[in-house]
Amino acid sequence: DADVTQTPRNRITKTGKRIMLECSQTKGHDRMYWYRQDPGLGLRLIYYSFDVKDINKGEISDGYSVSRQAQAKFSLSLESAIPNQTALYFCATSDFPGTSTQETQYFGPGTRLLVL
Amino acid sequence: EDKVVQSPLSLVVHEGDTVTLNCSYEVTNFRSLLWYKQEKKAPTFLFMLTSSGIEKKSGRLSSILDKKELFSILNITATQTGDSAVYLCAVYEGAQKLVFGQGTRLTINP
Numbered sequence: 422d423a424d425v426t427q428t429p430r431n432r433i434t435k436t437g438k439r440i441m442l443e444c445s446q447t448k449g450h451d452r453m454y455w456y457r458q459d460p461g462l463g464l465r466l467i468y469y470s471f472d473v474k475d476i477n478k479g480e481i482s483d484g485y486s487v488s489r490q491a492q493a494k495f496s497l498s499l500e501s502a503i504p505n506q507t508a509l510y511f512c513a514t515s516d517f518p519g520t521s522t523q524e525t526q527y528f529g530p531g532t533r534l535l536v537l
Numbered sequence: 538e539d540k541v542v543q544s545p546l547s548l549v550v551h552e553g554d555t556v557t558l559n560c561s562y563e564v565t566n567f568r569s570l571l572w573y574k575q576e577k578k579a580p581t582f583l584f585m586l587t588s589s590g591i592e593k594k595s596g597r598l599s600s601i602l603d604k605k606e607l608f609s610i611l612n613i614t615a616t617q618t619g620d621s622a623v624y625l626c627a628v629y630e631g632a633q634k635l636v637f638g639q640g641t642r643l644t645i646n647p
Binding site: 454456462463464465466469479511525526527528529530531 | 541571579580581582585625627634635636637638639640
């Protein structure tokens, strides 16, 4: 079973609709992240959470919100979707500080979102 | 502004060739540099580099970091078609966030 799962894997929605992307992990990691990937722009950080009570804005948080329902779950919401939010969305986790002095992030399979 | 720049953005070579991918960075408080391989969807971790001049190796892949000149290279020797992917470089900066480069799309032709 995958350690980091995302649902749905693909989604088509219309402008103005509210949608939620979900991320679950069985790795027991405290840190979770949401990224979006657009062609030619690499990965950009939307929000991140270092534990259940901690939520931080990333590079491009406008138009998005998140909820950390439990250590294992981190959801990303688009309150009113717009076409330029069409992208590939990744969730990631890390166990830092854990047993390492450096952090490595582990990614989910991604959600491909199309906003019409 | 923190910045990670990869070059080239795209590279096409023949099977058996050796390739070098470049990553330069400007971040506030450097902590470490990571290389990922992205084939279809999720990136998979390759290397993490924290110290200058120490080469990390995994099979035909190797990577090294130069903290004075602020860059890293990823080498792939005797390339195979299965090496075709997007290679992502990312740098951890002082606020414990990962900043990604645009990626290098590598295509290996048989």
